[in-house]
Amino acid sequence: MSATTIIGTAPLGALIRYTDGSPKPPARFTKKLAAWERSNGIGRLVKKEPPRPYPTWTAPASFTLHEGNFSSDGVILVTIMRSHSADSALTFDIVEVPRPGQVKILLDFGGATELLHLAANETAAELWIAREGYRNARLEVVGASDDGRAGEGNLAA
Numbered sequence: 001m002s003a004t005t006i007i008g009t010a011p012l013g014a015l016i017r018y019t020d021g022s023p024k025p026p027a028r029f030t031k032k033l034a035a036w037e038r039s040n041g042i043g044r045l046v047k048k049e050p051p052r053p054y055p056t057w058t059a060p061a062s063f064t065l066h067e068g069n070f071s072s073d074g075v076i077l078v079t080i081m082r083s084h085s086a087d088s089a090l091t092f093d094i095v096e097v098p099r100p101g102q103v104k105i106l107l108d109f110g111g112a113t114e115l116l117h118l119a120a121n122e123t124a125a126e127l128w129i130a131r132e133g134y135r136n137a138r139l140e141v142v143g144a145s146d147d148g149r150a151g152e153g154n155l156a157a
Contacts, residue, residue, distance in 0.1 A: 044115070
C-alpha cells in the first residue's frame with residue numbers, strides 16, 4: 001500500500017509495517033543494518049494530518065507511527081515516533097487493526113487527533129488516564145461494525 005492509502009483507510013491504533021523492499025543485511029554490518037532499520041519497521045498509527053498550506057508551498061498529508069519507548073525503572077525516557085508523508089516511496093501494510101471492545105484514548109489539538117493509548121477496555125482506559133493525568137483526553141470504544149474507524153475523517157490528499 002502507499003502512504004496515501006494508509007492515510008485514507010487505516011484507523012488510528014492500527015499496527016503498520018513499512019519497508020523499502022531491500023533485504024535485511026547481516027548483523028555484522030552494523031552501519032548497513034542501522035540504515036536498513038530506518039526504512040523498515042513497524043509502529044502503531046497515532047496521528048494523521050491533512051495537507052498544510054504555507055505561503056510558499058503546501059506540506060503533504062502525513063501520518064505518525066509510535067515505534068516504541070526506552071525506559072528505565074518504569075520511567076519512559078525516550079519515545080520513538082516516526083512520521084511519513086503522503087509522497088513517501090516506502091511500502092506500507094496494515095498488520096492489525098484495533099479489536100472491538102478496545103478503547104482508544106484520544107487527544108484533539110491543532111486540528112488533528114492523536115492516539116495517546118490503546119486500552120483493552122474502558123476500566124483500563126480510565127485507570128490509564130487517571131495515572132497519566134490527561135484531563136482533556138476522550139475515550140472512544142472500538143465497535144464491531146466500524147473496524148476501528150469511528151470518528152475519524154478521511155484525510156487523504
